[in-house]
Amino acid sequence: MSDHPRPTEAELEILGVLWQCGSATVREVHEQLGGLRGTGYTTTLKLMQLMAAKGLVLRDESGRSHIYRAVQAKTTAQRQIVGRLIDQIFAGSTSALVQQALEADSVDAAELREIRHLIDARCNRSKS
């Protein structure tokens, strides 16, 4: 199905900006990343060129500065990464992942409620 290679760490940072902005030039992405990583402009450029070559992003080359956007939706990519994680280090057990997720980050009451709603919704859906 998806012939998208798995994004690397640096590529994920760039995708993060693109998901947030919808589309952006290399310059915009680079500014957004800001001092977050102390790398130069051409590094960001090169990465985004490689990402285009890999099929992770598309770009509109009609103008002088090319405009990039992510090929995969954020949720699709997230789902792929999480799915991989579940298989790889949780032996396919989603509940084991959830359990460690609850331990890993401090989850406040509001977020717990939200998670519970997700589960409830899912329970109802699978009953129907």
Added chain:
Amino acid sequence: MSDHPRPTEAELEILGVLWQCGSATVREVHEQLGGLRGTGYTTTLKLMQLMAAKGLVLRDESGRSHIYRAVQAKTTAQRQIVGRLIDQIFAGSTSALVQQALEADSVDAAELREIRHLIDARCNRSKS
């Protein structure tokens, strides 16, 4: 706190075996991984030597074949990886992770129940 470097992909496969077996020789780990990865024995050996140097595993060198075991418990490592993921690609939102986890893998009714119990237990705990 933990000065354990983050395990790489290949290292995680080896840790998986060690977590399952408790402790094992290089040979045993290599067999367990089996054809799963088409690599030779010395590759596994080298990786495990590097892991020992990094502090990911300890080894008993008293016998001729050294016996390795993981330094971190499985849950500790899992928690670290999941925590990182939440910060890195879910902007700190545990519920977003759970949501995508539910979509990513097919979760059967029994597992849903189990997840719900985890949430319930957590809700009660945070009330007290």
Added chain:
DNA sequence: GAATAACTACGAATAAATTCGTTGATAGAC
């Protein structure tokens, strides 16, 4: 139209992860 600035392209250096061949030592079989 010359100088400056912003952009892409690209080669190449560096770094990190993975792989394996070879060597030398030790143990067990005969």
Added chain:
DNA sequence: GTCTATCAACGAATTTATTCGTAGTTATTC
């Protein structure tokens, strides 16, 4: 004791990811 199998050690090749310098092009400003 000699042969064979098994082991650790280690150097080095390979691959992948990341970084940046330089060159060439196009737009903008004066």
